[in-house]
Amino acid sequence: VSDAGCRYRASNIAPAGNMKDQDAIKLFIGQIPRNLEEKDLKPLFEQFGKIHELTVLKDRYTGMHKGCAFLTYCARESAIKAQNALHEQKTLPGMTRPIQVKPADSESRGEDRKLFVGMLNKQQTEEDVYRLFEPYGVIEECTVLRGPDGNSKGCAFVKFSTHTEAQSAISALHGSQTMPGASSSLVVKFADTDKERTIRRMQQMVGQFGIFNPAIALPFSTYSSYAHALMQQQAAIMAASHGGYLTPSVAFPATQIHQMGARTCYFSLLPAGLSSPPANITTSAVPSIVTPIVNGFTGIPHQPNGHPAVETMYTNGLPPYSTQSPTAADTLQQAFTGVQQYTAIYPATTLTPIGQTLPQPPQVIQQQQQREGPEGCNLFIYHLPQEFGDNELMQMFLPFGTVISSKVFMDRATNQSKCFGFVSFDNPASAQAAIQAMNGFQIGMKRLKVQLKRPKDASRPY
DNA sequence: TCTCATT
Numbered sequence: 070v071s072d073a074g075c076r077y078r079a080s081n082i083a084p085a086g087n088m089k090d091q092d093a094i095k096l097f098i099g100q101i102p103r104n105l106e107e108k109d110l111k112p113l114f115e116q117f118g119k120i121h122e123l124t125v126l127k128d129r130y131t132g133m134h135k136g137c138a139f140l141t142y143c144a145r146e147s148a149i150k151a152q153n154a155l156h157e158q159k160t161l162p163g164m165t166r167p168i169q170v171k172p173a174d175s176e177s178r179g180e181d182r183k184l185f186v187g188m189l190n191k192q193q194t195e196e197d198v199y200r201l202f203e204p205y206g207v208i209e210e211c212t213v214l215r216g217p218d219g220n221s222k223g224c225a226f227v228k229f230s231t232h233t234e235a236q237s238a239i240s241a242l243h244g245s246q247t248m249p250g251a252s253s254s255l256v257v258k259f260a261d262t263d264k265e266r267t268i269r270r271m272q273q274m275v276g277q278f279g280i281f282n283p284a285i286a287l288p289f290s291t292y293s294s295y296a297h298a299l300m301q302q303q304a305a306i307m308a309a310s311h312g313g314y315l316t317p318s319v320a321f322p323a324t325q326i327h328q329m330g331a332r333t334c335y336f337s338l339l340p341a342g343l344s345s346p347p348a349n350i351t352t353s354a355v356p357s358i359v360t361p362i363v364n365g366f367t368g369i370p371h372q373p374n375g376h377p378a379v380e381t382m383y384t385n386g387l388p389p390y391s392t393q394s395p396t397a398a399d400t401l402q403q404a405f406t407g408v409q410q411y412t413a414i415y416p417a418t419t420l421t422p423i424g425q426t427l428p429q430p431p432q433v434i435q436q437q438q439q440r441e442g443p444e445g446c447n448l449f450i451y452h453l454p455q456e457f458g459d460n461e462l463m464q465m466f467l468p469f470g471t472v473i474s475s476k477v478f479m480d481r482a483t484n485q486s487k488c489f490g491f492v493s494f495d496n497p498a499s500a501q502a503a504i505q506a507m508n509g510f511q512i513g514m515k516r517l518k519v520q521l522k523r524p525k526d527a528s529r530p531y
Numbered sequence: 532t533c534t535c536a537t538t
Contacts, residue, residue, distance in 0.1 A: 099536055126538065137536040166535075174537050187532040214534055224532040261533050269533070 089121040089141055094148040095176050096140040099169030101125070102161050103134040114140055117154065118147025139173055148172075165217065180262065182209075182235045186225040187256030189213070190248035198225045205241060206234025223251070226260055235259065440474035442493035444524055446500045450507075451489040451518040453477060458486070466492045469506065470499025491522055 101110065107123050114120060121143045126135040142148045156170040174180065186198060199211045210228035213221050229235040243257040261269065441447055453462065463475035477490035494500045500521065508519035 095538095097537055101536085124538070126536070129538090135536050139538065169536085185533050189532085212534070214532080222532070222534090224534095226534075256532070258533095263537085266533070 087119065087121050087143060089143045090145045092145050093121065093141055093143070094145055095173045096142075096148050096152065096170055097173040098138040098140050099136070100161060100164045100166050101136050101138055101168070102163045103136050104163075105161070106134075107138075110138065113155075114142075114151060117142065117151040119143040137169075140170075181232045181259065182230065183226055183228045183260040184235050184238060185256070185258055185260040186227055187223070187258075188248060188251040188253055189221070189223045189225060189255070190250050191221040191223050192250075193221065193225075193248065195225075198227060201242065202227050202229075202238050205238035206230060224256075439476040439491060440493060442473055442495055442500075443497070445497035445521065446473075446494045447522040448492045448494075448500055448503060449489070449518075449520055449522040450492060452512075452515040453486065453488045453490060453517070454512055454515070455486055455488060457488075457490075459490070462490050462492060466494075466503050466507070469494070469503040471495045 098110070098114075105125075107125055110123060110125070111120065114123065119142065121141040123138060123140050125138045127133060128135060140148075140151075142151070152170045152172075155168055157167045160167045184202075186202075189198065193213070195211050195213050198213060199208060202208055202211070207230040208227060209230055211225065212227075213225045214223075215221055227235075227238070229238065239257045239259070242255060244254045247254045448466075450462065457465075457477055459475050459477050462477050463472045466472050466475065471494060472492060473495050474493040475490065476492075478487040479485065480487055492503070494503070504519050504521070507517055510517040510519075
């Protein structure tokens with residue numbers, strides 16, 4: 070909207086006053102204190118030239134300040150001046166690291182020239198790393214990762230000007246030597262993509278809130294690990310799909326993710342004693358996370374005959390493989406954002422076990438007997454978390470289709486789960502999708518084993 | 532051992 074420049078040009082009208090050069094550079098500004106808005110930042114940047122556009126990045130759903138901004142000057146030269154004068158040169162009040170002023174990612178397509186360097190000696194500085202990589206090309210950026218105390222984490226990022234240079238550095242340096250004090254030889258590889266980073270963070274959250282935190286009571290941990298499983302599924306799918314495209318066989322009904330993933334996270338993370346968002350978070354600050362979820366849960370639908378409407382309930386009325394807008398990936402991002410925000414606000418020790426002071430999780434029919442599906446629809450699942458019961462097992466597999474039965478096997482003497490069970494779908498495609506997404510899935514320290522259940526007669530030749 | 536963030 071603000072970029073009406075071309076229209077003026079086309080009709081040969083004099084520039085409106087904030088036209089930008091054709092070759093203007095959009096800058097990314099990082100390390101901005103979250104209390105500074107556009108108007109506060111303007112004076113700092115205006116000294117290098119007329120600003121065409123300055124936008125502080127806000128969270129799509131919550132409006133929360135992300136601590137960074139985009140800046141485009143009218144003149145290309147201004148951008149260069151600003152970068153030279155400010156990048157890493159000045160630390161804004163309240164920040165521990167210097168301001169970042171550099172071309173936005175969108176300006177230099179492809180992050181395929183950035184390397185992650187691991188197994189460095191913690192004494193090695195940016196300059197040491199620079200010297201090491203210098204022979205292989207033009208280095209645009211070289212950063213040693215440091216903790217809050219300034220100590221090196223023993224790894225670095227090195228950005229070359231081309232992919233080829235980066236590749237040659239990998240060939241020459243990866244595993245080529247072992248730094249003094251390092252536990253293994255030097256690691257040189259392409260840095261994680263954004264998608265990989267998202268996955269990494271989700272996995273870190275599994276560690277933070279997962280079932281292996283003994284301080285957290287069972288009902289909470291069960292549901293949170295389920296939410297994690299969902300996130301991991303989504304992460305895996307996002308990683309496997311190109312540019313966010315979801316293959317039909319593993320696309321999730323968006324509403325279902327809301328209900329099962331996002332809501333679980335949201336309520337699980339409320340502090341003790343609260344049944345609604347605390348006052349310092351306005352309702353409007355978290356609309357997309359909370360509203361559809363709360364409104365969407367109205368209890369178990371029943372059919373006129375008085376029996377629970379099994380399929381409707383399981384799928385929330387959506388066909389299991391619908392591809393809707395927003396995409397499941399978007400919805401997951403949303404859930405994940407919600408979790409991040411609550412975890413930032415409340416330390417883990419204030420977490421409330423779900424169900425104690427909060428709305429109940431969706432009640433799913435108690436599974437009385439195991440019902441077999443047709444051949445190819447029945448799964449054997451092993452390495453289940455100890456506290457998973459029939460319901461948790463079912464919920465874990467609901468995203469893949471209509472679950473007609475789920476059964477965790479219990480030890481009769483101790484009434485403890487034997488950590489394996491069976492899930493039956495009503496069609497083989499759902500079963501296959503579940504295997505694809507869930508087999509090998511890490512929950513805590515264990516990896517799920519998900520495979521087709523052997524047909525009864527196969528194990529008994531006669 | 533993958534940054535703090537990239538509409």
